[in-house]
Amino acid sequence: MADVAVESGQVAYKDAARRARVASSFKLRDTSFRWLTLAAAIAVLIILGGVIASLIQGSIPAFQAFGFGFLTMQVWNPVTDRYGALAPVYGTVVTSLIAMLIAVPVGLGIAIFLSELCPDVLRRPIGIAIELLAGIPSIIYGIWGLFVFAPFLQQYVQPALIGLFGHVPVLSTLFAGPPYGIGMLTAGFILAIMVLPFITAISRDVFNTVPQLLKEAGYGGGCTTWEVVRFIVIPYTRVGILGGVMLGLGRALGETMAVTFVIGNAHKISASLLAPATTISAVIANEFTEAVSDLYTSALIELGLILFVITFFVLAVARFMLMRLEHQAGR
């Protein structure tokens, strides 16, 4: 009897020891896994920090040489080693503006079509097609722009534009010069086609957050479809639409391959939209591997820093607005 008691006590003791061992191994695994995931989450922050830090470090020589004058100088001359960012920054801003002027109304139109007008059978296929198109690599748009769209513009559209606006006071400067085919207008248009799926997809999602009740109330009050869209759907989703537009703008500003093919790579600022120009990303893509002097490389990296800072702010505003909308929807 006593033996059994002692034995079972031993068993219990062994059991407890084993349990403690297992529990402690669990605990070790638990804490290490937890720290591992935490480290990975922090690594995401480190990547962003690393990008900013390395760009700043790389642009120090250019900043020392040119100071803030870098932003206002138009000259870009590798021979005399003098560089200014004005022309690429101007090209980036103008091409993105052209893209937004085209893509925002068209994108919103498609989104309204998809959420209010489209027959149910087509809604899903078209929606999916647009989302798939958002994933097409930008180099495809670039190569199409170079081989198909630019020659088409050069032959038919640009001569017509020059002829049409040649004698109108302000527009004649915007559409002046020989029709090269490539240039700011072409690049802006290609960008517009490229960001169109992004803007459409986001605005459609945003439109779908409008409560059915509000729309039905509008229809019940005798509104036409257009009035429901104009006075109920769009006001309700204002913030979200703006977020989507900013997101598209962020894409357009930083886009490289679609633009590099058709911008023309000319370091000058011209009033004419038909003239070849350059953008920040196109300059970097074209010249970085050819940059021989350290100052040249550094100037290109400083351009990259400027681009990153601009897009960072645009994207941050976009995310902030979309987040506010989510907050609103969750309430």
Added chain:
Amino acid sequence: MALYDSRRRTNMIGLGLCYASAAFGLGWLIIILATLLWQGFSGLSVAVFTQMTPPPGSGGGLLNAIVGSLIMTILGVCIGTPLGILAGTYMAEYGRGSKLTFVVRFINDILLSAPSIVIGLFVYEVMVARMGHFSGIAGAIALAVIVVPVVVRTTEDMLLLVPGQLREAASALGLPRSTVVSRIAYRAARAGLITGVLLAVARVSGETAPLLFTALNNQFFSADVNAPMASLPAVIFQFALSPYKQWQSLAWTGALIITLAVLVLSIVARVLGSRGASK
């Protein structure tokens, strides 16, 4: 009655514009795809997959570029995916609602659409400039930096969809948290996680800008990740801007291959994702 008419007119004009913009926008996208198919298929042959990129003026294929793209994409995804999944796990499992999660999500969303050429500059500064030469591994790292935000985003979203009761049931059995995550949450969200990785693959396989000054390009076959490596997008960039007809035709074919690969990947990801969501 006049008011009624004018409202009807406005309605017709507004809706007409919506229809027109849908036709306009979708029309361009269809034209682009049609041109791509037309031009790409006319250059497609067995030689494209078996021969090296040619010197100007002679025939050849894209073998070295395809292999280079595959190597760098696979390496980049293999490096970026674990990091992305772990970070997403922290955000959905451990730090749900914490300040750090909020900040990481915000920064991650910005990285998601940050200009990829800047990522190339970053990797150039950090790796290429230090090593003194361009290399395939630098290209892979640049792609990995692009993979991470995509995977983080989908991992977090998918883990948040896993019902809390599953985790509670597992915890009630006495399983430690790490086992609950790896055996229960990961399994429940498996389809979604795979979708995220496939989307990341689709995203990076067409990336050109970050490869231009990390992996550079290589006219010859090379599987050495320490040497410059060819990739499909970089070859397309070089060939399309050249004056040679054969090179331009190869560029179209390369573009077609990339597009088809990306489309197939996205469709598979979508099917998997919707199956996972409906389960």
